[in-house]
Structures are given as structure tokens and as C-alpha cells.
Amino acid sequence: MNLSTRMIFSTMLFLMLLGGCAPREYSMDPSMGIAVHENLSAQIVNPQGIPLTGPQGLDGAPSKAVMDRYVSSFMTPPPPVNAFSIGIGAGSAPMALPASSGTTP
Numbered sequence: 001m002n003l004s005t006r007m008i009f010s011t012m013l014f015l016m017l018l019g020g021c022a023p024r025e026y027s028m029d030p031s032m033g034i035a036v037h038e039n040l041s042a043q044i045v046n047p048q049g050i051p052l053t054g055p056q057g058l059d060g061a062p063s064k065a066v067m068d069r070y071v072s073s074f075m076t077p078p079p080p081v082n083a084f085s086i087g088i089g090a091g092s093a094p095m096a097l098p099a100s101s102g103t104t105p
Contacts, residue, residue: 041047058066
């Protein structure tokens with residue numbers, strides 16, 4: 001191989017390698033992501049949302065009291081709970097002893 005052949009070969013190789021770095025136009029499928037959106041919308045129980053009415057089946061005064069208590073529950077946060085005292089306190093009852101038959105062993 002003489003010098004001109006090597007030069008032509010190396011130039012061609014360089015241009016082919018440089019062509020691999022050229023940005024290619026990316027065309028995305030128009031239906032891409034439809035399955036995800038369909039699955040997300042299928043998980044919504046009531047797409048129209050809850051109507052803005054008060055509690056159903058209650059008269060005026062009890063219904064207002066329920067709504068006021070609901071709104072005030074967001075204004076004052078509940079007191080913090082100690083994780084080490086879960087299950088201990090007024091809510092737990094001692095285990096009952098088995099009833100004796102009246103005879104001693």
C-alpha cells in the first residue's frame with residue numbers, strides 16, 4: 001500500500017466513524033404511553049369525584065356538627081403517640097384466668 005491509498009483509506013474510515021456521532025432523528029410511536037395512562041385512569045374509582053354535598057341521611061344541625069368537626073380536625077393536629085406505648089394503657093384488658101372447678105390438685 002502506498003501513501004495515497006493509506007491516506008484515502010484512513011480518511012474514509014475517519015468519516016465513517018465521525019458519521020456514527022451524527023445525531024439521528026428520533027421518531028416516537030404515537031401510541032407510546034397509552035397503556036400507562038389507561039391503567040392509571042382505570043384505578044380511579046369515581047372519575048367525577050365526590051359531589052360537594054354534606055353528609056347524606058342527616059338533618060341540618062347534626063350534619064353541620066359533623067362538617068365542623070371534620071374541618072377542625074385539620075386545624076389542630078392529633079397529639080404525638082409514643083411508639084413504645086402502643087397497646088399499653090386503658091385500651092388493653094388483662095387476660096382472664098381460666099375458671100376453676102372448685103377442686104385443688
